[in-house]
Amino acid sequence: MFKRAVVAATLCAGMAQAGGIEITVAGEAEGVITIDLFEDVAPLHAAQITALAAEGAYDGVVFHRVIDGFMAQTGDVAFGDSTDAAFDMRRAGTGGSDLGDIPLEATTEMSFTRGKVGMARSQNPNSANSQFFIMFEDGPFLDGQYTIIGEVTEGMDVVDAIKLGTGPNGAVVGEADRMVEVTVIE
Numbered sequence: 001m002f003k004r005a006v007v008a009a010t011l012c013a014g015m016a017q018a019g020g021i022e023i024t025v026a027g028e029a030e031g032v033i034t035i036d037l038f039e040d041v042a043p044l045h046a047a048q049i050t051a052l053a054a055e056g057a058y059d060g061v062v063f064h065r066v067i068d069g070f071m072a073q074t075g076d077v078a079f080g081d082s083t084d085a086a087f088d089m090r091r092a093g094t095g096g097s098d099l100g101d102i103p104l105e106a107t108t109e110m111s112f113t114r115g116k117v118g119m120a121r122s123q124n125p126n127s128a129n130s131q132f133f134i135m136f137e138d139g140p141f142l143d144g145q146y147t148i149i150g151e152v153t154e155g156m157d158v159v160d161a162i163k164l165g166t167g168p169n170g171a172v173v174g175e176a177d178r179m180v181e182v183t184v185i186e
Contacts, residue, residue: 027177033155042105058182064092067170075131096129
């Protein structure tokens with residue numbers, strides 16, 4: 001109960017405070033990725049990402065779906081934590097968080113270009129929760145269909161080095177790269 005109260009308080013505060021997140025990556029890719037969150041474009045999504053990062057929920061989570069020339073996806077806090085004793089790579093990407101799903105916050109003011117960060121979701125446009133993806137290349141076909149939540153400001157070389165998926169639909173096979181630590185920055 002206390003944990004949910006902390007998350008709720010962080011969500012409310014996050015809209016006004018968060019500037020972005022810093023992701024320390026380990027695996028084939030090694031280094032730090034800095035992402036500026038777009039609180040003005042996607043306030044609900046930015047607040048949820050901030051709350052999960054502040055809670056440490058993203059720490060240890062793998063990049064489970066990585067498609068060359070398209071994007072690298074991560075953020076499954078339910079089943080993607082590689083440090084969890086029950087971790088099973090086959091389940092990574094099938095979950096979210098204990099927080100509620102977020103409605104689509106699409107914008108016509110920007111496009112999915114290299115380095116943009118979007119929220120992953122199911123077929124339901126209002127089902128984004130904790131998973132997000134970073135674009136390797138431009139993907140204007142996603143515009144209006146997915147929420148753009150931010151942009152990489154440093155560390156695209158780290159993004160480019162993330163282990164590619166070779167399984168169905170870009171699933172990473174074997175040991176995946178992971179977010180060792182995700183911190184909120186001003």
